Structure formats: structure tokens, C-alpha cells
Amino acid sequence: MSLGARPSSSPRPRLLDRFRQFLPLSEATPSLSLGEGATPLIRAERLGLTVGAPNLYLKIEGQNPTGSFKDRGMVVAVAKALESGAKAVVCASTGNTSASAAAYGAAAGLEVIVVLPRGQIALGKLLQALAAGARVVAVDGNFDDALRIVRALAEQGEHPVTLVNSVNPFRLEGQKTAAFEVCEDLGRAPDILAIPVGNAGNISAYWQGFREYADAGLADSTPAMWGFQAAGAAPLVHGRPVERPETVATAIRIGAPASWEKAMAARDESGGRIEAVSDDEILAAYRDLARLAGVFCEPASAASVAGVRKMAAAGALDPDATVVAVITGHGLKDPQTAERQVPGVIEAAPTLGAVAVALGWT
Numbered sequence: 001m002s003l004g005a006r007p008s009s010s011p012r013p014r015l016l017d018r019f020r021q022f023l024p025l026s027e028a029t030p031s032l033s034l035g036e037g038a039t040p041l042i043r044a045e046r047l048g049l050t051v052g053a054p055n056l057y058l059k060i061e062g063q064n065p066t067g068s069f070k071d072r073g074m075v076v077a078v079a080k081a082l083e084s085g086a087k088a089v090v091c092a093s094t095g096n097t098s099a100s101a102a103a104y105g106a107a108a109g110l111e112v113i114v115v116l117p118r119g120q121i122a123l124g125k126l127l128q129a130l131a132a133g134a135r136v137v138a139v140d141g142n143f144d145d146a147l148r149i150v151r152a153l154a155e156q157g158e159h160p161v162t163l164v165n166s167v168n169p170f171r172l173e174g175q176k177t178a179a180f181e182v183c184e185d186l187g188r189a190p191d192i193l194a195i196p197v198g199n200a201g202n203i204s205a206y207w208q209g210f211r212e213y214a215d216a217g218l219a220d221s222t223p224a225m226w227g228f229q230a231a232g233a234a235p236l237v238h239g240r241p242v243e244r245p246e247t248v249a250t251a252i253r254i255g256a257p258a259s260w261e262k263a264m265a266a267r268d269e270s271g272g273r274i275e276a277v278s279d280d281e282i283l284a285a286y287r288d289l290a291r292l293a294g295v296f297c298e299p300a301s302a303a304s305v306a307g308v309r310k311m312a313a314a315g316a317l318d319p320d321a322t323v324v325a326v327i328t329g330h331g332l333k334d335p336q337t338a339e340r341q342v343p344g345v346i347e348a349a350p351t352l353g354a355v356a357v358a359l360g361w362t
Ligand SMILES: Cc1ncc(COP(=O)(O)O)c(C=O)c1O
Pocket: 068, 094, 095, 096, 097, 166, 196, 197, 198, 199, 200, 201, 202, 203, 251, 252, 298, 300, 301, 328, 329
């Protein structure tokens, strides 16, 4: 069975085909794709010099089909759900998982149910899920409450439904492919991989990917994993759950990460670190990413660059190190935060003279 658009010769090969040898696929796994993966790794020289990391690269995961890295894992989770005969999938979400589940569910003809914290989802993500036909239930609680509820929904037997949060192991299997691409594009593993951390699935997936790539003899080394949480939602930094997580970076507003132990293992096995960055530091990096690198991302994504800058300022970063910062989601996801961070439009009458005056040229 083949689902999703299939161009005859695609410059963006299907993720399930390209990395088949590393994925838990069988002959019976449907071939699903919306064009996920194969995202750019760009050298960000101006930004790198500003933040104190001259060899800075950005892995632009906002260029996935629904605008975030979640699509890598969702294509595997949904294909495996189809393979097992599922008719419906369910997830809790800070937004991006719901957008991705809704899109892949739509392409695959599955019912999609989303449970999310009321009033805490960036507008673009919510609209993506609704547009794709997901049934979205908002609860008065946080992400951790929503995750508890969907775990229970997936366990009851009356309405069979497959859980596609990152506690579903197929999600991390798909997400690890980004680490393969980073090594392919660099020609080696980076020295440091900087990444925002919320539920801690992605840092765990990248670490798994780097290890598998090295174990397969395709890279000589693995990077130090540097994870960054928002200061108001930093349970892994404090070593205990945060009851009321708070941050402008809504995608990582999580107080009890599901992949806690895996993230700690990634940090410790790689000789890495998990640190907190403030909302002000996140927003400064968010603005600089757009203005110095041309990369418009959502606030959570900027935590990686904010963290690199913080470590460089603390003298903890070797300036010769090759650093890859993962930019997890697209800026258009969260237009409300963007609006608060950009200068206003300059207004002028529709004449050359008035526009010149408005520009300060006369
Ligand atoms: C844009 C963005 N960045 C980072 C994260 C954090 O990823 P994880 O929850 O796997 O730690 C998320 C999770 O929703 C996200 O949507």
C-alpha cells in the first residue's frame, strides 16, 4: 500500500525508504510520506560570531512538511499504526505533535484525536490540527495533565486508539534520522549538538541516532549533547518535576518530561549538559536567528542558540568546536509571539516623497 503524494523523481527521498536499514519497518509497513526529512544544515557565520560559536551550523527542522521535527517520528508512528490495523490515533500536545499527527492521520485516513492544554497552544499549530480534521479537546490543565489523559485513553479497550506521543517508541526511531543527516551533511559528527528540551524525546532520539551511526562505522565520533530547557520549565536542570511550568516557549512548557531517564543518559554518556535559559535569552536568540541568519523559528527552537551563547559567555565553549544547533520549528507557527517581537510597519502616503520621508531619506 502506498499513501501520500509520490513524485516520480524526488530530490527529497522518502524518509522511510532512505533510512530503512535503521528503522523497524517490515514488508507490511505502508509506504507513507509527506516529504519529511532531508532538511537543510546551514552554516550561520554572522550569528555564530555574535554568539561566540564561530563554527555554528543550524539544522532547519522547520522545513519539514508541517513545520517541525515531529514529522520524522510521526511518519514512522503512523505507518506502524496502519500496519497494526489502527483506525484512530491520539496524542497530547504543546502544539506541534498535534499538527503533525493531524496531517499524517489525514493522509493515511485515520481518525485523529488531540488533547491539549487550553489557551497554551500557539495559534498556527492549533489551526493546522483543526484544518486537517483532527478532533481537538482543550482541557483546563497543562501538558502533563493532557499526557496522563491520553495514556489512559490509549489503554481503555472500548474505543481502540493508538498513542502517537513520543512515548511511542516508533516516534524516536523516526526522529533519530535527523542525526544521520547532520553527519551526512557535515561529513562527520559535530563536536556539540545543541537542542531545546521539553518532553525530552528529541534529545534522546538524536543521541540514539548518533550512537547508531557510529556503531555502524559511518562516523568516527559522537557529539556532546547540550540540552536547553526554559528556566520556568526546567525539571531536568533542577532534578525534580515542575508543577506549574511557565515560559514564552510554549512548545517546551513541560514540567514532567516523559523521556527523563533517556535524556539523562544522553547527557551523561555523551559528556554533555542540560542547562536552563531565561525567556529573555530565548527571545534575544529568536530575534538574532531571524536578523543575523535569516532563520525565522518559533521561540522554543531559539533555546538551542540561546544556550550556546550562554555557554560561550561562561567560557564553557571551545571556539574551534563545530556546533550544530537544532532549530526545531518554524516561526509562522506562533504569529502572536512574533508580533510582540518585531518593529511596527512604517506608514506613509502613496507617493515617492512620502515614502522617502518615512524612510528618513529627506
Ligand atoms: C518546536 C519544538 N521544539 C522543541 C520541542 C521539545 O522536544 P521534546 O519534547 O522532544 O523535548 C518541541 C516539543 O514539542 C517543539 O515542538
